[in-house]
Amino acid sequence: MERVSPHDRWLEMVREHPELHAFLSGLRPGEVLSGTVAAVENFGVFVRLDDGPAHPSYPGAGFVTIPDLSWRHVGDPSDVVAVGQRVSGAFLEYDTWQMEARMSLRALKPDSRRRDRPGAAQGGAG
Numbered sequence: 001m002e003r004v005s006p007h008d009r010w011l012e013m014v015r016e017h018p019e020l021h022a023f024l025s026g027l028r029p030g031e032v033l034s035g036t037v038a039a040v041e042n043f044g045v046f047v048r049l050d051d052g053p054a055h056p057s058y059p060g061a062g063f064v065t066i067p068d069l070s071w072r073h074v075g076d077p078s079d080v081v082a083v084g085q086r087v088s089g090a091f092l093e094y095d096t097w098q099m100e101a102r103m104s105l106r107a108l109k110p111d112s113r114r115r116d117r118p119g120a121a122q123g124g125a126g
Helices: 006-016 018-025
Strands: 032-041 044-049 062-065 086-095 100-104
Touching: 006 018, 062 086
Parallel strands: 062 100
Antiparallel strands: 032 044, 032 086, 044 062, 086 100
C-alpha cells in the first residue's frame, strides 16, 4: 500500500472540497462563528456552522475541543452542550489536516476563575 504524505492528503482534500477550503481559509482568528451542535463526542463537539459549506466527513465543519468549551473543568462535554443547541464561538485556527474550523466557546465568556473581577478580593496569595 502506498503511503500518502500529509501534504498530498491536504492537496487532495482541497481539490475535492474547494468551497470548504476557501471558506475556512478566509476566516480570521477571533472571528465569531455561530451554528448548531451537530454531535457531542468524548473528545469534543462538532458544530454545523451557519455560514459556509458542510463538511464532507464530519457532522459539522466547526470543532470545539473539551478545554475550549468552558473555563471550568469539563469531564463530559454533554454537561456543557447538547445536540441541537445553538452556540457561538471564537475562531481559533483552520485545522488543515481535518479541514475544520477550530473554535472556542469559552473565549466569548468571562473567565470566572479570575480574581480581579468586580467584587473579588484584591492582591495577595490565596
